[in-house]
Amino acid sequence: MKKIFLLLFALFATAYTQEISFSGEAKPASTIIAKGENITSAYLNKQRLLIDEDGIFVFGFDKDAKGIFTLRVNQSNQPEKVFTFVLEQMEYEKQSLTIPSKYVSPPKRYLKQIKSETAKMINARTKMQGVNTAYFKEGFTLPVDSVRITAVFGGQRILNGIKKKEHNGIDFGGKEGTPVYAITDGIVRLAEENFYFNGTFVLLDHGQGLSSVYLHLSKLYVKNNQLVKKGELIGEIGSTGRSTGPHLHLGVQWHNKRIDPAGLLNIKGTSKN
């Protein structure tokens, strides 16, 4: 009798396929949020992914990612599931800007300050490693009430004629004092004033390597280690740091990969294809 029971149980377990659901697009600078039951492990190529206790996990592709990516998901009592994503290289627009020269090549006297600010950022990002909780599971909301995009994601930047890094976020135009909201739940990992490049800013940890930054603020309403909710007021638009006028720079990363916030916020794609 016991044998029959075990056999029936085994049959049931194989017949009952535990689906994995996905939301998001497989393209460069994009994230995909997945959900499934009884997940024991998941890998994107060789990278082990963090899994929430509700079976939610996120993974993303760098802005210059191309080629084949393989996702392997293991669930208890299930054969391994393998998903393949084929990415085409993305083209981004060029952006030429004229800004005060001290922000293109910082004067020597600021180098020490910039170095210590960079160290603070690295330290804050280190604290995000290994956070399994998917704080982002409630979804995403816009960081401002009315959307006016003044610079899209990904463009090669030519600052005063000198080739610089690509624009790793979206700029939202707005008057100084315009409220800025958290795009989803998260922990404040760094809320600082007047950094050389970032100005006054907030760095939020949404779990599993997903993070967002809100730069050039005039006011801060949050403190380090505070848990904020999706849509919560975290600051006000300003023009602090490397900025030519009041705007919000919103950046999103999955670990060290730069993500176009447009995909998460469901606003018009900001790249060429």
Ligand SMILES: [Zn+2]
């Ligand atoms: Zn920007």
